[in-house]
Amino acid sequence: MNLLGATVWSPYMAGAGIGILLCLSLLLSNRVFGCSAAFTGVAGMIESLFRGRKAVEEKPYFREFPLRVEWQWFFVFGIVIGALMSTILSGTFAISWIPPAFALSFGDNSLTRLIIALCGGILVGLGARWAWGCPSSHGISGIPQLSLAGFIAVACMFAVGIGTAFLVFRVLL
Amino acid sequence: MSANLHENKRVHLLFGLIFGIGFGFLLQKGGVTSYDVIIGQLLLTDFTVLKLMLSAVIVAMIGLHLLKYLGLVEFHLFRGSVGSTVIGGCIFGIGFAILGFCPGTLAGAVGTGQMDALLGGVVGMLIGTGLFAHLFPEINRRFMDRGVFPADSLPELLRQPAWAVVLVMVLMMAGFLYILENSGI
Numbered sequence: 001m002n003l004l005g006a007t008v009w010s011p012y013m014a015g016a017g018i019g020i021l022l023c024l025s026l027l028l029s030n031r032v033f034g035c036s037a038a039f040t041g042v043a044g045m046i047e048s049l050f051r052g053r054k055a056v057e058e059k060p061y062f063r064e065f066p067l068r069v070e071w072q073w074f075f076v077f078g079i080v081i082g083a084l085m086s087t088i089l090s091g092t093f094a095i096s097w098i099p100p101a102f103a104l105s106f107g108d109n110s111l112t113r114l115i116i117a118l119c120g121g122i123l124v125g126l127g128a129r130w131a132w133g134c135p136s137s138h139g140i141s142g143i144p145q146l147s148l149a150g151f152i153a154v155a156c157m158f159a160v161g162i163g164t165a166f167l168v169f170r171v172l173l
Numbered sequence: 174m175s176a177n178l179h180e181n182k183r184v185h186l187l188f189g190l191i192f193g194i195g196f197g198f199l200l201q202k203g204g205v206t207s208y209d210v211i212i213g214q215l216l217l218t219d220f221t222v223l224k225l226m227l228s229a230v231i232v233a234m235i236g237l238h239l240l241k242y243l244g245l246v247e248f249h250l251f252r253g254s255v256g257s258t259v260i261g262g263c264i265f266g267i268g269f270a271i272l273g274f275c276p277g278t279l280a281g282a283v284g285t286g287q288m289d290a291l292l293g294g295v296v297g298m299l300i301g302t303g304l305f306a307h308l309f310p311e312i313n314r315r316f317m318d319r320g321v322f323p324a325d326s327l328p329e330l331l332r333q334p335a336w337a338v339v340l341v342m343v344l345m346m347a348g349f350l351y352i353l354e355n356s357g358i
Contacts, residue, residue, distance in 0.1 A: 008279050011225040012350075016346070018225070019232025026237060026246045028210040029188035033196060035276035036302060039295075057353045061309035071189035079191015083284030086201035095286045099208030099273065109206075114273060115287030121279075121297020122304070123268025128276055129305035130312065131261025132251070136277040136298065139226055139260075141249070144233035149253025157275075158215075160266025161353025162212040165215035168270060171343045173345055 022141060031071050032145075034137030035079070036128035038072040040065070051122045105173050131156075197281045200225075208273035208283035208290075215270050220353055227346050238339050248326075255320030272297070 142150020201282035213219025282290035
């Protein structure tokens with residue numbers, strides 16, 4: 001109980017737990033972790049509210065990856081619930097609008113943060129689908145399977161991420 | 174396998190929910206649902222993300238290869254390319270540093286009450302992934318088959334047995350974590 005209520009665990013312990021969970025996931029549900037495809041599906045569902053289901057289903061992407069409620073939708077929804085449970089158990093759940101490190105560098109206007117997060121989110125979404133995966137699927141799932149695409153995707157994501165962060169936080173600001 | 178496909182489908186989706194809850198719980202406990210921690214990693218001042226990822230990878234690499242050796246699982250590998258993996262990874266990297274989350278940690282951040290993650294990040298990701306679906310025929314035709322990688326996996330590329338690559342990788346990653354931990358960062 002003490003452990004579940006702890007604010008933070010050693011990253012080694014949390015990481016090892018994730019590794020065990022991934023093995024169980026492949027064994028019991030024949031799925032590895034991944035998050036970004038579910039976002040495309042939800043985006044397609046939202047689009048079909050405006051343009052009709054049929055118009056969306058006829059898009060080449062959705063002909064290749066059919067629009068339906070999928071394992072990964074539940075997985076991503078589960079991540080939200082799991083993180084919520086963790087903060088409730090440790091008593092650290094709090095509604096916030098601006099991360100402290102962001103406020104330090106960009107000021108504490110929550111609209112600024114919202115717009116920047118929106119722009120970042122667009123690139124993350126586009127890039128994750130373009131590369132057929134995010135750090136969960138290429139990194140946490142792909143690298144343990146010794147996936148070549150996994151190693152290269154994660155290297156690009158982090159190298160460019162580090163370069164962009166240094167440019168923004170160390171050069172521009 | 175059960176003849177009742179409907180029942181099976183439900184159990185399958187339930188597993189998705191359960192593994193998601195476990196993953197989100199561990200991401201939050203591991204400290205990586207925080208913008209500050211992820212930006213700290215990209216600025217090389219906080220190595221929590223790397224420590225968590227490498228320990229997950231080490232455990233899963235050994236576990237998955239044991240399960241595969243026992244014939245209990247099959248791997249999910251696919252062939253990458255420069256036009257897909259490298260270009261997509263680079264676009265992702267720029268967004269990663271601007272948003273301060275990857276898709277998984279973004280979902281976790283929503284669960285911890287970070288409204289910028291929900292109203293900025295998630296909405297942005299829906300636009301970005303929707304944009305990809307919309308541009309898919311064009312991107313597919315122009316980029317995806319450029320510079321296809323010569324192999325699906327590292328053992329295939331190096332023409333070495335998987336166990337040898339696993340051994341070397343695990344030793345390298347564990348050694349790296351040991352040095353990182355003792356360097357005082």
